[in-house]
Amino acid sequence: MYNDKKTKSRIRAENENDRSPVKSILVLYSYHHHNTEKIAKVFAKVLDAEIKWPKEINPEELQEYDLVGFGSGIYSSKHHESLLELVDKLPEVTDKKAFIFSTSGAPIAIGGQKTLDDYAIKCHSLLREKLKAKGYRIIDEFICAGFNTNSFLKLFGGINKGRPNVEDLKNAEEFAQNLKQGTNGS
Ligand SMILES: Cc1cc2nc3c(=O)[nH]c(=O)nc-3n(C[C@H](O)[C@H](O)[C@H](O)COP(=O)(O)O)c2cc1C
Numbered sequence: 001m002y003n004d005k006k007t008k009s010r011i012r013a014e015n016e017n018d019r020s021p022v023k024s025i026l027v028l029y030s031y032h033h034h035n036t037e038k039i040a041k042v043f044a045k046v047l048d049a050e051i052k053w054p055k056e057i058n059p060e061e062l063q064e065y066d067l068v069g070f071g072s073g074i075y076s077s078k079h080h081e082s083l084l085e086l087v088d089k090l091p092e093v094t095d096k097k098a099f100i101f102s103t104s105g106a107p108i109a110i111g112g113q114k115t116l117d118d119y120a121i122k123c124h125s126l127l128r129e130k131l132k133a134k135g136y137r138i139i140d141e142f143i144c145a146g147f148n149t150n151s152f153l154k155l156f157g158g159i160n161k162g163r164p165n166v167e168d169l170k171n172a173e174e175f176a177q178n179l180k181q182g183t184n185g186s
Contacts (some may be wrong), residue, residue: 020064023176024049024182027057029072029080035146036073038164039172043069043101054086062090067179070127071101073146079127087130098136099179105148105160107174116143142175144168154176178183 023047024047030036037051044051049069061069069088072080079102106119120143128138145168149158 016115022047023035023064024067024069025047025062025065026051026069026071027054027062027083027086028052029054029083030103031080032073032075032105032150033147035164036071036101038169039103039142039144040069040071042169042172042174043179046173046180054080054082057146059086059089059091063093063096065096067097067099067100067139069099071142074102074104074106074123077123079124084127084130087127087134093135096136097139097141098131099140100127100131100138101142103144103146105146105150105153105158107159116145119143140175140179144170144171156166 026040026044026049027046028036028040028051030040040051043049047067047158049067049071052120070079072083075081078084079100087128102120102124104116104119104123124141125145131138145160145163147158147160147163153159171182
């Protein structure tokens with residue numbers, strides 16, 4: 001029955017309608033070396049999303065989006081205060097999709113974590129819990145190294161020089177492609 005050409009094209013058309021474009025936005029805070037902004041720009045291109053800073057967001061407006069990415073550098077083991085404060089002001093939502101991203105200037109072995117992913121679990125936790133409490137479903141998380149000249153590090157040229165690098169940007173693109181194709185548990 002499904003070999004009939006007309007039925008096939010009708011099924012395809014219906015599926016295409018199901019794949020309505022996902023309206024996405026990125027809420028970003030990035031200041032130290034604009035490391036996280038570099039990642040956000042890659043996401044924005046793939047997802048056809050605009051980038052706004054927390055101060056530009058009216059908490060109600062995020063309701064209009066199907067997918068919201070929240071990201072910043074990691075400062076004192078968490079996302080930037082302005083992002084966390086914005087999330088506190090957001091209205092509750094029902095099963096809205098979000099993802100979290102960051103760049104981190106930590107040497108991997110900090111605080112006993114073996115990999116940057118382990119560190120992300122820890123330093124994304126405050127934002128993750130705040131978003132979950134508002135009803136957001138976190139479909140994926142991204143972290144990569146970022147150039148860090150904070151405090152005494154600047155005395156010897158900083159760490160993670162050149163990061164995010166080409167490979168980090170490629171990973172970011174792949175991550176966003178997966179979000180777009182809905183293969184991240186969405
Ligand atoms: C004040 C300050 C505190 C920081 N604290 C941490 C930290 O606790 N853990 C970490 O991994 N990186 C830390 N960093 C490094 C930044 O996370 C890293 O450089 C990041 O890529 C900066 O992102 P941005 O350029 O988008 O602001 C800190 C940087 C600054 C300026």
